[in-house]
Amino acid sequence: MDRMLLGLLLFFGVHALPLLGGVRQRLIDTFGRPGYLALFSLGSLVGLWLMIEGYALIDNRILWSPLSFGRSLAQALMPLALILVVAAYLPTLTRRYLRHPMLIGVGLWASVHLLANGDLASTLIFAPFLVYALLDMAFSRPRKTLIPHPKPQLLYDLLALIVGLIAFGALLFGHGLLFGVSLLA
Template sequence: MWNLVIGLVIFFGLHSLHIFASEWRARSMAKNGALRWRMRFGLLTLLAIASIIMGYEHTRQAPIWLWNPPVWTHQIASLLVLVSFYFAAAALIPGTKLKSMVGHPFLLAVKLWAFAHLISNGTLADVVLFASFLVWSIVSFAVARRRDRAAGVAKPEYIGVHMDLAAFVVSIVPWFAMVFFLHKMLIGVSPLL
């Protein structure tokens, strides 16, 4: 469990610099160079993710059950994850309606992904992992929206429905692969129980 918690603290500490220490982050990038900053950030992120994975896998060997979710929550979670994949694709593809409406659809994707996993998993490790992602994404979204309003940042322009369709196509392929193949192979649990 300690590896999981330490990995989460490092991961969210790094990914919260833009929230709590944006000026220090900008100064550090200017001083050390953007490439060096990104390399260090990426390396520390990879180490944090490795710690999270090791801690999560270790806790799965002797899980502490807080509740036993009903089987139907797995199907609901799969559908919610599809929507979260669409939100993530809408964040990456320019000119989608969702991006023009909310400005930060990737944070919405993380919220939905975390919520889907919270309702369909009942161990202490699941709650620690997915609740921390949910809380972080809620705080990040609120701060980002407030910062955008204060700075007068205009939301991205909506280009057309063809960009929304492109986001759907981009999201459906990895979702299908994850639900029907990769989740069982990588995590050891099929989301379609």
């Protein structure tokens, strides 16, 4: 559990830096934009890696009975969650009309996984993501993105749809290998 908690602290600590008044800009001034983005990405990836490793080490103690249709619901809504996450990083119309497509996608991902799993490990990994997504949506202020985007176009929404569905297909077939739970069984 220590590894997962360390991963959660690192991941969410890195993601909290931009919320601390002026810290983000000071880090950009110190390391430059590419350096800041590299450090942000590295901290996030190491945090995710520690969470995934820690997840495998936690016992499967059941905290509640998951919904009987939770697994089906997760499989039905995960494509949408992945499409929203991809759409957040492209100049999509989705991004123009939804204020936080990435956070909505992460919140949806976390929610369906909480509904489909009632064990301690799943709760420890998915609940913080859901809380973070909800809090970030509620308290976020518009800020200048570090990733420049051209004018939104429907073409990018189609690209987000295709990439999101490909990612879902990959997860559908690789979930057992990556996370120890096969979705096709």
